[in-house]
Amino acid sequence: MGDNLADMLPEEAITLGARPSDWREAITVAGDALTASGATTDEYTREMIAAVEELGPYIVIAPGLALAHSRPSPSVLRAGLSWVTLSEPIEFGSPNDPVTLVIGLAATAQDGHLEVMSSLAGILADEDQMTQLEDADSPARLRELLTRFSASGD
Amino acid sequence: MKKILTVCGMGIGTSLILKNNTEKVLRGLGQDREIDVEAADIGTARGAARTADVVLISQELVEQLGDVHSKVIVINNFLSLDEIKSKLEPELEL
Structure with missing residues (x-):
């Protein structure tokens, strides 16, 4: 388990400017990024989509932001995050539509990633930091910003 | 001790973010020592709601x-400290 946000989000898990055609494809891009970074198998992507089919689009937790995730399962190889920005906003059927950022989350235990979620919550709620993250033009730049922001948190 | 329960579908993502931001709001109100927040x-x-005074939840899940x-x-908006504060504060009746 990585101790900070950037450890859980390698460059392979970052996709900037994706063009999915609907919410399932948007979650699939986030799932593929988790798989590419070695955090999950493809099955986890299906589980994330099934979670929305079952429980509704509650993963759209704030205007423009979907936190795609399912529960810990054998398809999670290690805890990880993915970060997918969308060129065209996508409707999830949520009051917080449309979505422009999908963050994928895979966890191995329900309480093993509390610190990372805490620093993620702090960054996502910080408008100034989010503006800088939206402007990041490469995965390396995005990770650099996240490392700095998570160190300055709390 | 009062207890606040934050709820999401899986218990690993959104409810933790909501718990975190609720704790921040309580700190701002000087109530973090009196009130427990659980995800x-x-x-x-x-089951967990039986011992909670307040449940914070999203629209999609409230029926379930x-x-x-x-x-x-x-x-x-789980990230809006203002929304959490304005909805929670009247219920705290300290």
Whole structure:
């Protein structure tokens, strides 16, 4: 388990400017990024989509932001995050539509990633930091910003 | 000690973010020592709500929670400290 946000989000898990055609494809891009970074198998992507089919689009937790995730399962190889920005906003059927950022989350235990979620919550709620993250033009730049922001948190 | 329950579908993502931001709001109100915040997934939330004074939950999940004795508050933007504070503060009756 990585101790900070950037450890859980390698460059392979970052996709900037994706063009999915609907919410399932948007979650699939986030799932593929988790798989590419070695955090999950493809099955986890299906589980994330099934979670929305079952429980509704509650993963759209704030205007423009979907936190795609399912529960810990054998398809999670290690805890990880993915970060997918969308060129065209996508409707999830949520009051917080449309979505422009999908963050994928895979966890191995329900309480093993509390610190990372805490620093993620702090960054996502910080408008100034989010503006800088939206402007990041490469995965390396995005990770650099996240490392700095998570160190300055709390 | 009062207890606030934050609920999401899986108990690993959104409810933790909501718990974190609720704790921040309580710190701002000087109430963090008096009030406990606990996160739960929708499957265990009904049981956990028995001992909670307030439940914070999203619109999509509130129907699945069903009837509970606690005060249920729907939060739309889990990242908005202002929304959490304005909806929670009147229920705290300190």
